[in-house]
Amino acid sequence: MATTTHPKYPYIRVFLGLAALTAVEVGVAGLALNPTLRVVGLLSLAIIKALLVALFYMHLRYDHRLLSIVGGIPFVLAIFMLILLLLDRMMVM
Amino acid sequence: MSDVPSTTGHQHLTPVWQGIQTPKFAVWLFLASEIMFFTGLIVAYLNLRTNSHDWPVAAELLSVPLVATNTFILIGSSVTMVLAFDAADRGKHRRAAYLLLATAILGTLFVSIQAYEWSELMREGIRVSTNLFGSTFYTLTGFHGSHVAIGVIWILAVALKAFRGGYNRNPLGIELVGLYWHFVDVVWIFLFTIIYLI
Amino acid sequence: MAQTQEIEHQEQAHTEDLSFIRRYIFSTDHKVIGRQFLFSSLFFFSFGGLIAMLIRTQLAWPWKEIPVIGRTLYSSTGNILSPEGYPALVTMHGTIMIFFFVIPILSGAFGNFLIPLMIGAQDMAFPRLNMLSYWFMVPAFFIMLAGFFVEGGTAAAGWTSYAPLSALPTMIPGSGIGQTLWIVSLVFVGAASIMGAINYITTIVMLRAKGMTLFRMPMTIWALFITAILVLLATPVLTSVLLLLFFDRTIGTTFFLASAGGNPLIWQHLFWFYSHPAVYIMILPAMGMASDIISCFARKPLFGYRPMVYSIIAIAVLGFIVWGHHMFQSGMNPILGISFMTSTMMVALPSAIKTFNWLATLWRGQIHLTAPMLNALAFVSTFVIGGLSGIFAAATPVDTYIHDTFWIVGHIHYVLFGGSLFGIFAGIQFWYPKMFGRMMSDFWGKVHFSLTFITFNLVFFPMFLLGMYGMPRRIADPSNYNFLAPVQGINQFMTICAYILGLVQLILIANFFVSLVRGKRAVDNPWQANTLEWTTSSPPPKENFHTAPVVYRGPYDYSSPEAKEDWLSQTREPAAAPGD
Numbered sequence: 001m002a003t004t005t006h007p008k009y010p011y012i013r014v015f016l017g018l019a020a021l022t023a024v025e026v027g028v029a030g031l032a033l034n035p036t037l038r039v040v041g042l043l044s045l046a047i048i049k050a051l052l053v054a055l056f057y058m059h060l061r062y063d064h065r066l067l068s069i070v071g072g073i074p075f076v077l078a079i080f081m082l083i084l085l086l087l088d089r090m091m092v093m
Numbered sequence: 094m095s096d097v098p099s100t101t102g103h104q105h106l107t108p109v110w111q112g113i114q115t116p117k118f119a120v121w122l123f124l125a126s127e128i129m130f131f132t133g134l135i136v137a138y139l140n141l142r143t144n145s146h147d148w149p150v151a152a153e154l155l156s157v158p159l160v161a162t163n164t165f166i167l168i169g170s171s172v173t174m175v176l177a178f179d180a181a182d183r184g185k186h187r188r189a190a191y192l193l194l195a196t197a198i199l200g201t202l203f204v205s206i207q208a209y210e211w212s213e214l215m216r217e218g219i220r221v222s223t224n225l226f227g228s229t230f231y232t233l234t235g236f237h238g239s240h241v242a243i244g245v246i247w248i249l250a251v252a253l254k255a256f257r258g259g260y261n262r263n264p265l266g267i268e269l270v271g272l273y274w275h276f277v278d279v280v281w282i283f284l285f286t287i288i289y290l291i
Numbered sequence: 292m293a294q295t296q297e298i299e300h301q302e303q304a305h306t307e308d309l310s311f312i313r314r315y316i317f318s319t320d321h322k323v324i325g326r327q328f329l330f331s332s333l334f335f336f337s338f339g340g341l342i343a344m345l346i347r348t349q350l351a352w353p354w355k356e357i358p359v360i361g362r363t364l365y366s367s368t369g370n371i372l373s374p375e376g377y378p379a380l381v382t383m384h385g386t387i388m389i390f391f392f393v394i395p396i397l398s399g400a401f402g403n404f405l406i407p408l409m410i411g412a413q414d415m416a417f418p419r420l421n422m423l424s425y426w427f428m429v430p431a432f433f434i435m436l437a438g439f440f441v442e443g444g445t446a447a448a449g450w451t452s453y454a455p456l457s458a459l460p461t462m463i464p465g466s467g468i469g470q471t472l473w474i475v476s477l478v479f480v481g482a483a484s485i486m487g488a489i490n491y492i493t494t495i496v497m498l499r500a501k502g503m504t505l506f507r508m509p510m511t512i513w514a515l516f517i518t519a520i521l522v523l524l525a526t527p528v529l530t531s532v533l534l535l536l537f538f539d540r541t542i543g544t545t546f547f548l549a550s551a552g553g554n555p556l557i558w559q560h561l562f563w564f565y566s567h568p569a570v571y572i573m574i575l576p577a578m579g580m581a582s583d584i585i586s587c588f589a590r591k592p593l594f595g596y597r598p599m600v601y602s603i604i605a606i607a608v609l610g611f612i613v614w615g616h617h618m619f620q621s622g623m624n625p626i627l628g629i630s631f632m633t634s635t636m637m638v639a640l641p642s643a644i645k646t647f648n649w650l651a652t653l654w655r656g657q658i659h660l661t662a663p664m665l666n667a668l669a670f671v672s673t674f675v676i677g678g679l680s681g682i683f684a685a686a687t688p689v690d691t692y693i694h695d696t697f698w699i700v701g702h703i704h705y706v707l708f709g710g711s712l713f714g715i716f717a718g719i720q721f722w723y724p725k726m727f728g729r730m731m732s733d734f735w736g737k738v739h740f741s742l743t744f745i746t747f748n749l750v751f752f753p754m755f756l757l758g759m760y761g762m763p764r765r766i767a768d769p770s771n772y773n774f775l776a777p778v779q780g781i782n783q784f785m786t787i788c789a790y791i792l793g794l795v796q797l798i799l800i801a802n803f804f805v806s807l808v809r810g811k812r813a814v815d816n817p818w819q820a821n822t823l824e825w826t827t828s829s830p831p832p833k834e835n836f837h838t839a840p841v842v843y844r845g846p847y848d849y850s851s852p853e854a855k856e857d858w859l860s861q862t863r864e865p866a867a868a869p870g871d
Contacts, residue, residue: 009175009179011172011175011176011179012172013699014179014237015168015169015172017167018168019165021162021166022164022168023161025161025285025286025290026157026158026161026290028290029157029289029290029291031153035219037290039291041288042290042291042429045286045287046258046282046283046285046286046287048102049282050279050282050283053168053171053275053278053279053282054275054279057171057172057174057175057177057271057275057278058271058275058276059270059779063112063113064111064112064113066111066113066118067113067117067118067121070121070122070125071121071124071128071276073125073524074125074126074128074129074132075128077129077132077524077611078128078132078135078136079127080529080611081132081136081138081560082132082135082136082274083561084319084615084627084630085136085137085139085557085560086139086140086143087624087625087626087627088140088556088560088624088627089143101741108498110496110497113613115416115493115497117418117494118493118496118497119417119489119490122489122492122493122523123485123486123489125523125524126485126488126489126523126524126526126527127527129524129525129526130530130531131531132528133528133530133531133532133561133564134531134535135529136560136561137535137546137557137561138531138552140560141546141552141553141554142559144554145552147698151802191681205548220543221538221542221543221544221545222542222543222545224545224551224552225545225546225551225552228544228545228546229546232535232544234815238432242482256784269761289744
């Protein structure tokens with residue numbers, strides 16, 4: 001079932017973006033930053049990279065929205081679980 | 094009745110609903126379950142780490158430059174993977190097969206470097222039972238690494254079939270292994286950040 | 292003129308050409324696989340029920356010699372249940388009933404058998420994956436049963452397997468290899484479930500017959516669909532936490548061991564993140580089946596079809612954010628208690644909507660009190676009691692008192708036995724003709740129902756009283772506590788009723804097996820029901836339908852002005868306009 005039209009997808013450009021973001025991540029990790037800023041910054045970079053892979057390499061940008069929903073709902077649950085478990089700090093006796 | 098799938102009357106032909114092929118839909122469902130699996134592990138790790146007062150700094154025990162290179166390798170394998178599917182989609186079947194092979198090689202390289210990293214860490218005396226850092230590190234990277242290894246085997250099987258012309262008429266099988274492979278890459282993007290960098 | 296499509300047979304292997312093994316053991320036919328799940332589940336139901344009899348015996352007459360069974364099972368301890376034997380019994384009762392009976396029978400048996408038939412498909416989207424999912428259950432069966440034969444016996448940390456008791460092999464007898472086997476068995480069960488879920492969701496989205504839009508699907512299918520989504524998203528979390536526990540027990544990790552920096556609460560969080568949706572996995576299919584059965588035997592359309600669908604979806608969504616209500620007493624951050632109490636209160640609302648809709652369906656219907664209908668009605672009434680008792684527990688301050696008492700045991704059995712099990716009894720008797728081509732005895736079905744309903748309430752309702760009185764659960768010997776002495780008589784009464792309840796199930800078993808050989812042969816549509824499975828023979832041919840069905844209407848056109856009869860098959864074309 002080959003597609004009849006062959007648009008040029010930006011695979012190489014995305015790769016360069018991913019490589020650059022990885023380099024930035026390593027750089028940011030090496031800096032002495034305020035811990036909150038550090039975590040927010042690094043996580044944001046990771047999320048951008050993940051979205052690039054999901055949208056372009058996994059084709060979610062071009063596919064039916066249902067597939068994005070199937071892939072996205074687990075992340076919503078994951079974030080909820082994460083927030084609650086981070087809130088649950090151990091009661092130190 | 095636009096939400097009713099169209100079939101040509103026989104179930105062996107891949108039904109398509111709103112442009113989504115059945116096996117592709119099923120693989121996405123599988124990936125959803127895999128996301129939840131890794132979520133359980135990651136959430137456990139983050140809860141343990143944020144509640145700990147003496148968590149080791151990863152950069153002191155592990156070589157961030159090495160792992161960053163490894164991350165680059167895995168991302169590179171995602172590129173070769175997506176280019177393989179693109180080639181197959183455009184009718185360049187032999188090229189697709191070679192790109193699949195390249196993906197498998199990069200994946201194997203990733204696992205090998207990870208294994209080397211493990212041996213280095215063990216030489217420094219940190220095993221899975223040594224402390225929580227060890228427990229979580231080996232568990233998270235171990236489950237990820239085994240997913241990579243299984244992916245490499247799957248890719249090799251697909252590459253073999255591609256060399257024999259098995260995807261000349263329908264490259265869906267290449268797309269499916271690609272989805273799994275990119276997912277494994279996405280998991281690593283998060284693991285790299287939360288284990289090594291933060 | 293109806294457009295029909297001939298189904299091509301060429302590529303389908305003819306049943307006659309397959310060997311016995313390919314036809315009945317390693318079959319890829321969803322109907323065969325469904326029956327395999329059915330028989331395995333019923334076996335484990337009996338086994339789990341026998342364990343319950345032992346539990347009740349101990350509670351009523353602690354440390355007394357058990358007739359017959361005592362000599363065979365407990366000869367080493369003088370024919371008396373050992374102290375460590377009791378936690379093993381409650382653990383295995385819960386584990387077997389949940390993972391080897393209710394979940395497999397609802398999703399595995401009914402899901403497999405009914406989904407392709409009710410949506411008008413020939414089989415599941417992935418028949419071989421379907422077969423694989425049953426054959427992943429088989430090692431799970433053996434590994435779980437192996438626990439009875441290993442040193443230290445089966446797991447004994449409760450079906451909830453809390454750490455650190457479950458994390459340390461040397462804690463008590465029953466936390467040895469039996470506990471490890473328990474973990475491995477459940478990993479297999481999880482894999483089987485996830486495979487099934489992928490299959491069901493894909494099949495329902497992709498393989499519906501022409502004209503079968505999502506909002507013409509019967510409630511049974513909606514329920515199985517939403518349940519499969521719950522299975523897909525929740526089960527992997529259980530798998531992950533089981534593996535972490537496995538590592539704590541075997542390779543020296545310390546995820547759940549506080550003395551080494553671990554956190555036992557992570558076990559509870561991740562376990563209940565799965566196990567709360569699991570309870571909805573255990574009730575939603577029964578709700579769906581009850582809707583279809585009640586509508587059929589009231590000869591009335593289901594009241595509020597769309598709200599019923601949205602309610603199931605709401606239950607499922609909310610079901611993911613309530614898990615902490617099992618942990619109010621765990622020592623977790625009390626602020627989380629606010630979040631979980633709120634969401635738990637909310638999840639009662641869609642269930643209430645469904646209950647009102649079932650009642651409205653019955654209102655002014657032409658009610659036929661067949662055995663399936665009686666069981667479906669019992670489902671509604673006892674589920675309501677179970678649900679209401681859950682509201683008490685949802686309120687954190689109240690739960691402070693009733694947590695881990697018999698109130699909770701009463702609650703869970705009203706929703707699981709009263710709810711799921713009566714639903715299962717209804718489903719078995721309703722679809723038996725379709726599965727086996729014979730009719731069960733409606734008379735004996737009614738006898739079984741009446742006796743079950745009475746004794747069930749006599750056994751489980753007093754549990755609310757015991758709970759309020761303060762009787763803890765999972766204790767082997769109530770007589771250890773002076774304050775419980777006045778209620779020991781109630782315990783003994785409950786046990787006698789439990790014996791009768793158990794014996795009464797033999798009626799259903801006999802009805803089931805005798806009807807297989809001597810039941811009246813079933814016609815295509817013995818209940819005059821509307822859904823697609825009744826348009827084909829009983830049992831259906833291998834390809835389910837000789838010609839692919841075309842759907843013109845929803846499943847609830849009972850007593851429609853469009854027809855003389857009080858039912859109207861989904862495949863019946865709309866009447867021609869006047870003047871044609």
